[in-house]
Amino acid sequence: MVVRREETGKKTKRVQLAANRGKKWILVSLAGLIWIQPVVLPELFGGSASTIHAAASQATRLGEEIVTSGAKLVKYRYTTTRSGKQVNVLADVVEVDLSNPYVQLDVMTGKGGQLTTRQAVEGMAKETGAVAGVNGDFFATGGQGVPMGAAVSKGTLVTSPAQLTGMFAFGVKSDNTPVIDRYGFSGTILAEDGSTFPLAGINQESYTTEPEKAYSHVNKMFIYTSAWKSEDRPKGSGTTPTEVLVQGGVVQQISSQSAIPGPVPADGYILRAHGLAADYISAHLAVGQRVETTYQLVSQTSGQEINPSDFKMMIGGHTLLVDQGKASSFTRSTTSISGGSSVARTAVGYSQDGKKAYIITAEKNSDSPGMTLKELQSFMTSIGVWKGLNLDGGGSTTMVTRPLAETEAELTFTTSNGSAGQRAVANGLGVFTIAPQGTLKGLRVSGASTLLIGQTVSFTLKGYDNYYNPIDTSGVQATWKSSNGNVAWTGSGFKGVKAGTAKITAVSGEAKSSMDVTVLGGSDLDGLTPVTTFAPLEAGATVSVPVTAKLKNGRTVEVPNEAVKWVFSGMKASVQNGVLTVQSINNGAKVAYATPKYDGFSGTPIVLSSSEEQVWESFENASYPVSFTGLPAEAKGTAAIVQGTGERSNSKVLQLDYDLTGGTGNKFGYAQINGTAGKAIPEGATSMAIDVLGDSSLNWLRAEFAGADGKSVYVDLARPLDFTGWKTLTIDLTASGLKHPAKLKRLYVVNLEDGQDERALTGSVSFDNIRFTAPATGGNAALDTGLPSAKVIMTAGQKSMTVNGQKQNMDVAPLIKDGTTYIPIKYVVDAFGGEAAWNKTAGKITVTRGTSVLELTVGKKEFILNGATKKAEVSPIIDNNRTLVPLRLVSEQLGISVNWEKKTKSITLES
Known part of the structure; x- marks a missing residue:
């Protein structure tokens, strides 16, 4: 850390100019070391517990x-x-x-140790080398990203506490004594003519004081150091600043009624004044004169003045x-x-x-x-x-x-944000090791604790020293073995052979280390779903078919290609390296299915049907709004449907003009379609084609979709955009994970911060003739799929039915329970076409008919239709060892009409 000290009487002021803590790497030679068994903690997660x-x-x-x-x-x-x-x-x-x-x-602050930046705790820990950490002080989520309380790092006051009631802070003094107290701030500026003016704080954003409810920066003077990154000091204060640049204790520049352009230099600080404070500067400071500042924290409980340098760290709460x-x-x-x-x-x-x-x-x-x-x-x-x-x-x-x-x-547990990930915060409380390089103390096997059948996972042998810090073990030669046949050593890793738990052990000389691994079986799964929902049924067609498994503990894992077995219906096909290839189509088949299986657990089938390209938007008669939005807020531009030029002069196009010169970081220019709602795309779309007028900006061109599960899916159109003139781009959607029904929300330009100087910040692109290839039947109808039409009559309580007037026997009768009619689904699909598969282990019925795939689970009201989760009023039941499903739920989702006759208790189904 580079700091500048100014001695002013008994008070010492330290202005932080730059702070960077590098990562600590511990490398030792292993020659001649004595191997020691790894430390075993008696209560190591799952050991004995105390209450x-x-x-x-x-x-x-x-x-x-x-x-x-x-x-x-x-x-x-x-x-x-x-x-x-x-x-x-x-x-x-x-x-x-x-x-x-x-x-x-110590305190971890934003990105690069600077205020007005935010970063997730894990990112701050990796940047600073912290071995543990949590989020820290409160901050205004709509503000600049500045903590509300005092922050001290290595004796340097990074931020002064805001004037708010009842806010406490935690600190560690120079003698390692912990302290929790309420703090205020007191400071003074001393001009060369001997006059003084009070300082209100250091590196604070605009806020309302308590209990006065006054504006923080009105008639006040603040110090801003190089720890403050933003050029707004602060943003949205409602005051016009007068600023003074001080370097080496000497006034270098005075800007009256306006901010000094640019950030605070590393070797100085800026006095930011308004009103009475600005009048003081006008009357008492001049370029070339010396100026001194003193400040301290003040305990609100004892009134004691405290020099920040007496603290190793402090963080507000x-x-x-x-x-x-x-x-x-x-x-x-x-x-x-x-x-x-x-x-x-x-x-x-x-x-x-x-x-x-x-x-x-x-x-x-x-x-x-x-x-x-x-x-x-x-x-x-x-x-x-x-x-x-x-x-x-x-x-x-x-x-x-x-x-x-x-x-x-790394993350200790899943945050409450779930899939949204970690929140970027203003600062954090970090734990740091300052131990010297140690000697090897023990070994530890490192790797995944779960794997799937057929999956090979690599494990490594890592070491730690007598200070429990990592140590280089690259020279260690180890022998690997398993306690049973659930996993097998392949020479480079362990491969899952069958479901169950095994202990894997690495042995090097007299030292060894073990860990338990679990091979997941079908009984551990709650779902097995291909990312692709629909695919075209054409000989020679290929489609990416990655598969994810939802475990019963709620966790979702990607299933390796080698762990999935595929069953095909209606076609001959193969899957190699996660890509399905249609080899031939069975005679008369208009629909085919590819069903993933794992250890006896059947997943959601992929529906393959005849497809056609549909013109989704030509922009000739678009009746919905199109608008521009940008990120960051300084990104400007327009998006509008306009008359084309050149070869498109006789048609309308969507034109996106962007100016991304403002702001910092990654930048985006969006053409929003139909406000924030988006516009529905064809059900089951497997590919997208779009005509683009490029600008050779080398930016990325992307599309954003919204799936039925509420998740956004981002698809690259051009990466980079390296052409001019009109060009047709075709994009495969099958591997995107898009859940139908879906909408196209935005087309946009991406300008990444990394390598930004190599890409244009301004430009214009246009879009025309957006087409989607989708099942000709629309994704979930039974029309034109070769399914039979039929009329079926059943009667509650009777083990017989008529199909097109012909009587047939059933081994179980329809049942009325709590006002709901339940039927054996087998007889419905036999009559109307389709398949029904029962997974006893999971208690799941999978019904496929036409291009619809319906998954029902006994005892659960939630069901999945074509990959989208929905909820019914009732769930399937088991009666007399037979699984019965709600009549209306199944019929309505499979395109079969139902008529219920209350007097005769007869059920008529037609398609």
Whole structure:
């Protein structure tokens, strides 16, 4: 870190000019080292558990793992009662030994250690080399990304605390003593003529003060350092600034009633003033004169002035949660942070003797329901927290920890954002190792803990030193073996052979390390779904057929190609390297199916049918709105349907003009179709063709679709856009994972930050004649697929039916239960065409008819139609060892009309 000190009386001021912490790599020679067995922790996730009682709730210690010397991850299950029901919450705690000389805490700030940038906790940890970390202070989500509280890093005050009531901060002093207190800010500027003016803060964005409800920057003077990246100091303050550039303690520039262009230089700072403060500058400062600044933090509980350099670190938070080992009163309203709701939480505290810091998270995900603030207080006191405060929570709650022998920290648990990933936050609290290079202490097998039948997974042997930091093991030669035949060593990895658990072991001399792996079987699956839903039925046609499996624990995994077996109906086909090739079509077949299977579990079939290219939009008579949007906000442009030029002068086109010169980072220019709603594309579309007038900008050209599952799917049209003139682009949609029914929402230009100087920031592209290739039947109708027409009459309670007037016997009768009629689906598909497959293990019925694929599960109201999840009023049932399905649900989804005669209890089905 480069800093500049200015001695002013008894106060020392340090302005942060630049801060970069590099990653620490530990490499040692293994020659002559004595191998030592890996450390075995008695409560290592799944070992013996201890229970800590707290009033009506209890915290059960599930296990622990060392992160580095002086820090360990401890996992808990917190059990409490809500509305008379017992609930279990998962909590994760990083315990830090503040007396250990090889570990320390520090603040992680945004990207590159700068304010007004945001970054996910995992990204900050990787950038700074932290071995563990959580999200930190609260920040205005609509603001510039600046923490509300004080932030100190290595004695440097990065941000001063905002003037808000009841906001606490956590810090570690130079003597490693932890402190939690409320802080204010006090500072003064001293001009060369001896006059002074108070400073209001350092590196703060605009806000409303409390309790005065005043505008923060009116009539005030602030300092901005190079830790502040944005050129807006601050944004949206509602005031006109006067700014002063100070370098080397000397005024270099004064800009009256306007900001000094550009960022704050690394070797100086900027005084930002308004109103009375600006008048002071006009009267007392001049270019070439010296100026001095002093500032300090002020304890709001004791009134004591505190030099920031007396702290190793400090991070702001919200309300006090624990004091003197007991739940404290909230020091600030918790309404805005959903205090009474069960959400993900983050907190920090310390022990009574001051030797241990606790970094705490409560999980909110599919495995854990989150905590209220009162529950968080109870949990914190139960694990030994003497004093603690609340950090930012909810969607911000994120913890990363470095597994033993690994080089980087990774997510400790799934955040409440789920598939949306980690939230970018203003800052974080990081744990760092400062241990020297050590000697080898132990080995650890590293690799996936689960694999699929037929899948080969590589495992590596990693080591850690006597400080529990990673150590190079590239020179270690090991022999690998398995405890049973569930997995087999291939020479480069272990291959799943059959479902079950195995222990794999690496042995090198007298040292060895083991881990348990599970080969997943069909009984572990809750779904097996190809990414592709529809495909064209043409000899020679090829289509990508990646498959995903949903496990019963809710996790989704990609299934390796070699782990999937395929069953074909209506055609001869093959699948090689994840690509299905249609070899020939059975005589008379207009529809064919490709069904993935895994260990006896049947997945959702791919429907192949005759296809045709449909003109989706020519822009000649478009009646919906088209508009431009850009990211970042400075991106400008227009999108409109206009008369074409040149060879397209007689037709209309969609023209997208973009100017991406403003803003920073990745930039986007969007042509939005039909507002934010988008426009529906043909059901089951397998490819898209579009005419594009290129501009050789070397930007990317993309399309954004919205699937039936609510997820956006992004498809590259041109990457890069390296042509001029009109060109027809054809894009395969089968591997996109797009769930139908779907919509096309946007066509857009992408200008990436990486290599931005090589691509044009301004340009114009046009689009015309958008076509989709889709099943000729529209994706879910039974028309023109060779299915028979029929009239079937059944009667509830009778084991016979008539098909086109001919009587047939059934081995089970239709059933009326709770007002719903249930029928054996086998007899419906026999009469109207199609197939019905029963998976006993999963309790699932898969019905295929025409181009419709319907999946029903016994006891579940949710069903899947052509890859889209829907919900019915009732679910399939089992009666007398026979599976019956709701009549109306099946018939309506398969294109069969139903008539119910109440008096005779007869059911008439027609197609």
